[in-house]
Amino acid sequence: MxxxxxxxxxxxxxxxxxxxxxxxxxxxxxxxxxxAAEARAARTTGKFDLILLDIWMPDTDGITLLREWSDAxxxxxxxxxxxxxxxxxxAVEATRLGAFDFVEKPLSLAKLLRTVEAxxxxxxxxxxxxxxxxxxxxxxxxxSEIMKSLRERVQQYAQHDGFVLxxxxxxxxxxxxxRYMHALSRRADEPLTSLTAASVTxxxxxxQLLGREGNGEVTAGAFERASGxxxxxxxxxxxxxxxxxxxxxxxxxxxFTRVGGSVPVKVNARIVATVSADYEALIESGRLRxxxxxxxxxxxxxxxPLREYSEDVPELLTYYVDKLVDAEGLTFRRFSVAAQNRxxxxxxxxxxxxxKHLVRRLLLSGSDADIALDEVEAEISAVAPVDEPLVKQDLxxxxxxxxxxxxxxxxLQQQLVLCDGKVGQLAKRVGMERTHLYRKLRSLGVDFKSxxxxx
Numbered sequence: 001m002x003x004x005x006x007x008x009x010x011x012x013x014x015x016x017x018x019x020x021x022x023x024x025x026x027x028x029x030x031x032x033x034x035x036a037a038e039a040r041a042a043r044t045t046g047k048f049d050l051i052l053l054d055i056w057m058p059d060t061d062g063i064t065l066l067r068e069w070s071d072a073x074x075x076x077x078x079x080x081x082x083x084x085x086x087x088x089x090x091a092v093e094a095t096r097l098g099a100f101d102f103v104e105k106p107l108s109l110a111k112l113l114r115t116v117e118a119x120x121x122x123x124x125x126x127x128x129x130x131x132x133x134x135x136x137x138x139x140x141x142x143x144s145e146i147m148k149s150l151r152e153r154v155q156q157y158a159q160h161d162g163f164v165l166x167x168x169x170x171x172x173x174x175x176x177x178x179r180y181m182h183a184l185s186r187r188a189d190e191p192l193t194s195l196t197a198a199s200v201t202x203x204x205x206x207x208q209l210l211g212r213e214g215n216g217e218v219t220a221g222a223f224e225r226a227s228g229x230x231x232x233x234x235x236x237x238x239x240x241x242x243x244x245x246x247x248x249x250x251x252x253x254x255x256f257t258r259v260g261g262s263v264p265v266k267v268n269a270r271i272v273a274t275v276s277a278d279y280e281a282l283i284e285s286g287r288l289r290x291x292x293x294x295x296x297x298x299x300x301x302x303x304x305p306l307r308e309y310s311e312d313v314p315e316l317l318t319y320y321v322d323k324l325v326d327a328e329g330l331t332f333r334r335f336s337v338a339a340q341n342r343x344x345x346x347x348x349x350x351x352x353x354x355x356k357h358l359v360r361r362l363l364l365s366g367s368d369a370d371i372a373l374d375e376v377e378a379e380i381s382a383v384a385p386v387d388e389p390l391v392k393q394d395l396x397x398x399x400x401x402x403x404x405x406x407x408x409x410x411x412l413q414q415q416l417v418l419c420d421g422k423v424g425q426l427a428k429r430v431g432m433e434r435t436h437l438y439r440k441l442r443s444l445g446v447d448f449k450s451x452x453x454x455x
Contacts, residue, residue, distance in 0.1 A: 004049040004120050005029035009039040009065070010082065011057045015107070019052065022109055023116070036060035043069075048077050050119050052103075055083035056322055063093055070097040078119040082107070138180045140173055141319045142312035146304055150177070157299050158184035163251065164272045165296045167279060168303030171353030174274040175234065177303055182230040187270060190229030195222045197238035205243040206259050209250070214260040223256060226269035233273040236292070237282050248292045271296065277305075306348040306355065314340045316352065320359040330363040338373040346380055409444045416446065 006028050008019045016032045023030045031046060033039040036059055042048075055062040062081060069075045078100040094102070100119045103112055139151055157164055158181045166174040175194070182192045200208045211221030222231055233239075239247065250256045251271065255264040273296045275288070282288040306313070317335050325332045335343070348354055358379055362371050412430070419425040423441070427434040 003027050003029055005031065005047065006116065007031050007033065007039065007042055007046075007048040007051045009033045009036070009051065009057075009062070010054040011035055012054075015054075015082075015105075018107070019112070022112070026113065028116070036065045039065060043074075050077055050116060051079045052082055052116075053079055055081060061326070063097070066094060066097045066099065078122060080115055080119055138176070138183045140176050140180060141316055142309060143315060144309040144312045146309040147312060150301070150303070151180075153301055154181050155184055157181055157301070160299065161270050162298040163270075163296045164298070165293065165300045166272065166274045166303055167277055167300065168274075169277045169305050169351055171351035172303045172305055173352045174303045175232065177301065178230070178232045178272045178274070181272065182232075182270075185230070185270070187229045191226055192230050192232065193222060193226035193269070194232045194234060197233055197235045197243070200239055200243045202240045202242045205240060205246055209243065209246050210256045210258050212259040212261075218258065221256075221258065223250060223267055223269055224258075224265065228268055229270070231269045231271050233271065236273050236275045236296070237279065237287050244289050244292050248289060248295060251292075251295045277302075306351045310344045310348075313344045313346075313355070316355055317343065317359060320356050321363065324356075324360055324363055328360075330360070331367075333363055333366060333369060333371050335371045335376075336373060339371050339376045342373055342376055343380075405444060408440070409446060412441060412444065412446055416441075 006023055008016055008023075008030060010016050010019070010032075011034055013034075016034065020030045020032055031042050031048070033042050035057055039051075039053075053062045053066060060068075062083075066075075066079060066081075075098050079098060081094050081099050081102045082105060083102070100122060101115050103115055140147060142148075154177055164178075164181065166177055168174050179192060182188060195208070207219070207221065209221050209223060211224050212219045222233075225231075233247075236244075250267060255266050257264050275293070276282065279288060279293060283290050283293065306316075314335070317340060321332065321334070324330045343355075343358075350357075358376075361379055362375060366375055412426070415430055416423075416426055419429060423437060424434060427437045430437070432440070
């Protein structure tokens with residue numbers, strides 16, 4: 001019996017060469033194709049036991065090629081999708097069209113070989129369920145240590161059913177982590193239900209959360225709609241006092257009774273809630289119940305702001321270019337090296353959400369193949385935030401003198417708070433002569449008298 005023959009379709013020369021070398025060393029026959037046209041030609045002249053197919057190719061993308069073969073009834077062997085990025089829609093479509101599995105780039109050679117073996121063993125059988133393909137495509141993007149650690153934590157949490165509290169600034173992608181966790185869990189085949197806390201008012205809280213019954217009809221609430229799956233409650237601080245009280249009661253009792261009903265219904269949903277990064281301040285101000293946070297924080301995860309893992313910005317830019325080109329049919333453009341470096345040093349006050357919107361605007365507004373530095377500068381200056389904390393200010397957009405003044409003002413204001421407004425203590429803390437420090441505070445417009453009294 002002859003060795004299995006694999007067709008590798010990828011527009012990157014080094015990827016094709018690497019896979020061909022690895023598979024040949026393992027005893028497989030290998031044919032390579034640089035694009036869809038070469039792949040079609042290869043399949044007319046040869047028979048293959050497996051196809052490794054890249055999604056992003058310049059002439060015809062991998063999903064289109066897979067659909068072409070599937071619609072023609074010409075898919076007689078397993079297909080493994082290869083891509084650095086993907087979307088949920090892409091995953092579902094690839095699975096529907098018969099894809100066996102998904103291998104992420106950069107390629108793990110060990111995983112590639114395992115996947116090839118499994119695909120060849122499965123030849124002739126129905127491809128695995130979509131849930132085997134989805135988790136990889138839902139994984140939040142980034143190769144930094146921060147993102148690797150976060151993904152590992154989510155993978156650990158996914159194996160349990162405890163409540164999860166996801167904290168972080170707006171736009172950090174807390175919802176993406178919730179979806180990833182659900183896709184990895186034993187509940188992945190059941191509903192993922194999202195409840196926007198702001199839509200739950202004092203007047204409709206009971207019905208929204210618990211549901212209603214009467215006259216032989218039942219209207220399911222959020223807990224019941226998510227039964228068997230996961231309920232994601234988005235932004236706890238937007239829940240009214242009444243809603244927070246109802247939610248706490250359900251979490252403590254593990255059951256609820258519909259409005260108008262009398263028979264308790266057991267909660268059979270995993271609860272994941274998102275909350276602002278400053279939720280401790282919200283508790284102190286009375287907007288959030290401490291006991292509710294304690295109940296939901298059985299497992300907790302802080303999703304960091306983008307400025308804390310800025311080394312992942314170039315990869316995120318590529319990811320959203322590919323995603324928006326695929327999902328919205330926008331014109332493909334590349335970020336120049338200078339543009340990427342500038343954005344790595346931008347503070348992203350609205351985090352990943354801002355990056356996605358920036359990419360969309362640049363794809364819509366330009367015609368050149370490359371996105372230049374001046375285009376990026378024009379876009380980020382047009383949306384420059386006002387009165388943001390220092391860490392969110394784009395100091396690189398300012399002249400040196402103005403940037404230095406911004407930094408010194410914010411730095412001294414924060415240090416002054418730590419010193420309870422005592423300028424003498426501040427002078428020791430920052431290493432400045434006291435008289436000079438007074439002049440500096442006045443020149444910067446820092447009102448030290450409003451913070452506290454001098455010692």
